[in-house]
Amino acid sequence: MNDRTADPLHPHARDLDPPAPGLSRFPPVERWDDWEEYDSKAWPKRVPRRYSLIPTICFNCEAGCGLLAYVDRQTLKIQKFEGNPEHPGSRGRNCAKGPATLNQVQDPERILHPLKRAGKRGEGKWERVSWDEVLDDIGGRIRKALVEGRQKEIMYHLGRPGHELVYLQRVFHAWGIDGHNSHTNVCSAGARAGYAFWHGFDRPSPDHGRARFILLMSSHLEAGHYFNPHAQRIIEGKMAGAKVCVVDTRLSNTASMADYWLSPWPGTEAAMLLAFVHVLLRDGTWDREFVRRWVNWEEYLLHERPDAPVAFEEFERALGEIYAAYTPEFAEAETGIPAARIEEVAREIGRSGGALSSHVWRNAAAGNLHGWEVARALELVVVLMGAVAVPGGTAPSAWNKAVPAPPMMPPPAKVWSELLMPREYPLAFFEMSFLLPHFLREGRGKLAMYFTRVYNPVWTNPDGMSWIEMLTDEARVERHACLTPIWSETAWFADYVLPMGHASERHDLMSQETHAARWIGFRQPVLRVALERQGRRFDLTWQAHEAAGLGQVWEEDEFWIELSWRIDPDGTLGIRKYFESPYRAGEKLRIEELYRWIFENSVPGLPEAAARQGLTPLEYMRKYGAFLVEDHVYRTHETPLSPAERLGAAVDPVTRVAVKGGSAVGVEVDGQLRAGFPTPSRKLEFYSKTLKDWKWPEHAVPTYAKGHVHWSQIDPARGEMLLLPTFRLPTLIHSRSGNAKWLYEISHTNPLWLSPGDASRLGVRTGDLLKVETEIGHFVDKVWVTESIRPGVVACSHHLGRWRLQEDAGGERWSTALVDMQRLGEGRWRLRHIHGVRPFASDDPDSSRVWWEDPGVHQNLTFPVHPDPVSGQHCWHQKVRVVRPGADDRYGDVVVDTNRAHQVYREWLAMARPAPGPGGLRRPLWLPRAFKPDASTYRLEP
């Protein structure tokens, strides 16, 4: 064939300039304020467009990746979001959800003004109200509750956190309430508890980029905390020669990239991990010196083997004995993974020499009764390898995070809310959030003011129908305000729907343990910043948004300041003073003053870095959007105590813990005082005296216990299977991405994964319907026959199955089915699809091109609550019966019995071992708790 390089030249091609050598990834930062490039749609006509490039932070998953908003200087429209090259965690790159932020900002379905319900709660009648009206009503109610001593009746329930963890602690402690409720116990409390019992920190921070072996009980090449930053570094490690092992019952994209995919029977993962431990101990390929220095083996021997000498050799012998039974063959029998494969992976781990990075976040730790032991067993492997906080290893999270202190931190509140932390769950790692409907049903209290913020319990939590019953009961929940950028199933049952901004429409400070460094990222309302650069001034962000044509979309930071002033207008409650300017005495705090103060006073190195560029710290952060506080953070536990820290510290002669002013500050190791870990022993707690003291002696050391969906509990002859309902997709994020058309175009259904053998047993093929019966109801889904799932297990992905109750309101039409919700009888509910996703008319011509119809099936409604008695984590996996549907069953059907759901709650509640623990406490004082109230509240009144 001819070479056609001499093709007819288009007029444009003829007058191309000779190309410049090399291309850059991003416009140079000095030109961000006024960047010119060509309009992509008019191309090849050269139509120049001028932009202000303003950094912000993505608001989809929790990774906090940097974004760079291209704000058109003329139209004030955001043209696109790219990555922020100055961001140390994401390094200018994003996953699909980053650029899809544009869909969320430009979504024609979004809520632009505060709404108040007009009819009954849940009836779907709304009227527009002003922010003033909202603030006066809510502020008045809160003030009344505070004045009347009903502090426990104010609750703020949050889905997607961020810097608010500190910001809100400031707010709620200023109000004197114990009112922060989170989503964590339907998410990560299991893994958090497992890690915290080891080292006091609740997350792992793997250093994947330098690892020699990467052991993932997660799917970090497609989802999870922190997908994009971790994926970058996992692949870096892999390309540098690291072996990757992924443990996941279904074949994730991550598993597909691995050298080893291990698919255990769900809930048996700890058996496999302890078999790794068995092999490491047997082969002697573990780091004795690290374990000798940093594990609390003396404590173990003192309490568990009081007759033996306190010598490390004794502990070695004990270790061998404890894990003697966990042979690869035992693990094969439990997990279904061949012993030889387990042996091979264990040997590879043994060869990693401490460069072992690992992660578990939800997955097995969130699926099973005792799931927290999965994280504990995984960390045992890490500890044995001496891979703690070393290059290529796995560090505790907080060492790789920077959480700058805000001004004027109020003292902790002197209130303990048992609606959050009931006495039955003294070790629960976070609030028992998903049990709230049952607590209220049992008469444990009521709520005068209930906020939900980017939180969709009706859809996301197990047993959503009980949430609807709770939310529609105005005696139990007197006022419900939903703070959300978009409609959700939960917002429908609110009194106020308050539009809060997306990624580019709010202030926040982010920091995440993405790698062995510490950084902060600054989320900012880019339209306000752009307008202010043009010389405009605004008191509040919603006013700037109104000026830019974005309705009255606001941001929480300012909402809380305004609300606090309405609660305490004259300062007599002692609240107002925390919301006054640190720069103008007695004046109301402006949001930029808050961040100015933080950047000037709480971020080491930032004022100097800014000064070098002739900028104030706030100007620096507005320009770059991120700051690297410290790089290459390793071995923080080895930090010697400074002379000042040592001064006045007393070393306990037995435990060698250094105590100063009543709190432990370090530990003596080989004669040197070092910082250690924030545990009672200041060491890594192989032996958890806490668990023993709080009535769980059988879990004092990392162990494996059969969970609630162990294979021995499941009878295939009765059509029983295990449902794995938790896995995520690379493109979606919980119930927050239904407003992103580009993401929904890629993924919109959640068929039931079924192995070919099970499919032929049931006589179904891909596309056929199956009915999945849980303890409290059933759902009907289509089948996806696949070799990517273990036989006997069915799997159904999270995120999909969104719905709305009205044709033109209450849910994103890009992603929801219109459903009919019927009460079939006392506590009996049925949800049935009326129609799926359809094209619709809007300002966006794409809405008429929506071609997908199937929005998936809402499975979570059919799950009862399964609170783990130790971690408080909801145990997601379900034992189900999978059968052919009957004549009356339709695709998408969900049928639920909430009375039965309450019974299951009572069954699981009976497994708890309630407080008090030692000293008459509700909870161990050392154990982390979000928004920790005053120590005086820990004592349980007799």
Added chain:
Amino acid sequence: MRYGFVIDQRKCIGCHACTVACKEENQVPLGVNRTWVKYIEKGTFPDTRRYFSVLRCNHCDNAPCVTICPTVALYRRPDGIVDFDGDRCIGCKSCMQACPYDALYIDPETRTAAKCHYCAHRVEVGLEPACVIVCPVQAIVPGDLDDPGSSIARLVASQQVAVRKPEQGTKPKLFYLGADEASLRPAMQEGSDRYLFAEASRIPVPGEPNVAGRAAPAAGDGVDLLGMARTVYDVAHPERPWGWKVSTYLWTKSVAAGALLVAAIAAIDGLSFAGPVAGLAAPLISLVFLALTAALLVLDLKRPDRFLYLLFRPNRRSWLVWGGWILMAHGLLGTAWLAAGWTRSYMTFFALGWPGLLVAAASAGYSAFLFGQAEGRDFWQSPLVLPHLLVAAVTAGCASLLVAALAVSGDARVAEGLRMALWFSLALNGVVLFAETFTAHATQDAARAARLITRGPYRVRFWWGTVVGGTGVPLVLLVISPLGWAAVAAAVLALGGLWLWEDIWVRAGQALALS
């Protein structure tokens, strides 16, 4: 300078960030994609693996889309980027047939062709394409292949890279590193009507909304699979850029060219040139069907308002342009012929005989070269396409003139001659048709397309419609009943069979997935 991409499938995690970043940068509507990620799976539990592949324009050095584009809307820049100019595009969709990689689509807003253009508007200001900078794992490597120091050139030089469909000779500049073979070869993939997190969808009419459902034929449809890979995620692709208007255009053109061709042979041979069949009916039929042909061509354009761009912004290497000129010549000659017939100008007939023959043959046959430029469609690359079109034209000419002869003139000598000619041409047409379907094919895809006709979804129409109804029955009718209604029926059946064959041929040629 030659810009290209390396897609490092050792790193790609199948996250779709490139897809979305491209949609954002280039404001690509729902339903179509400039770059996308396909998933396939291989193996059985627990040794299952999923493979990802990033697919898009290959920025070929030897780009068939540039060659076939009649209006230079597609063009190769001196830096190697294959760019496009929507303002010049007439929406003929020929680029979609020429590209072996499924890279082009019709934008539903502008109704013009579009594809990945290496973010040329960004390159112009010194920036890398949007898909490159978003990629979390830096699996997309851009750069100048001619610069030996560039990382892309070093990768291509030092690593084992693969391209899609190297046999097409397109010299693609999209190189895959560490890709699984099955993920780059659609023939090794089994399709599905739904995917692991999405419905499957197709684009029945380019420029119109997608429809949920299966696109390409799968196993059991007569397609032999060459491997065991299962497609578990893909985006929508144009089902059939050319439909009934194009197959009908081939048929009306056969009639138009054939009527003139047969009359020209008669004129050269000195047979009954003064008669009303050759002098009036032939040019009239030819001109009417030529007008229909032109109308179909214009109607099939997504931008019919721009059809004159063919003349005013021509790409002389495109057979679409040559076709336009040939059809114009055909029109002029037909008009002259009609004038000569009307005025009974014998001398003019003598003079028009040879030009008429050449123009009519060109008119009938040029499409073989046009379909030959549709390099994405292997089935159309056969050397038998030219004979197929010429014989079909003669057959159509004989059949239509036979009907005219029987209807308008009672000249039995002319009708008898046409009957004989029709019999022989129809028989020959059958031979060519069989040869095209059953003889050895140059590529696997061509053979698979042929099997779709003989054993797949087109088999009923082919065997009963084309072979029996359109060939066998008229041959018999022409023998058993020399003239009269049976001959008319035979001619009509033959014409119907010809249309059906063109339609099957056009559809089957596009039936196999390109990506």
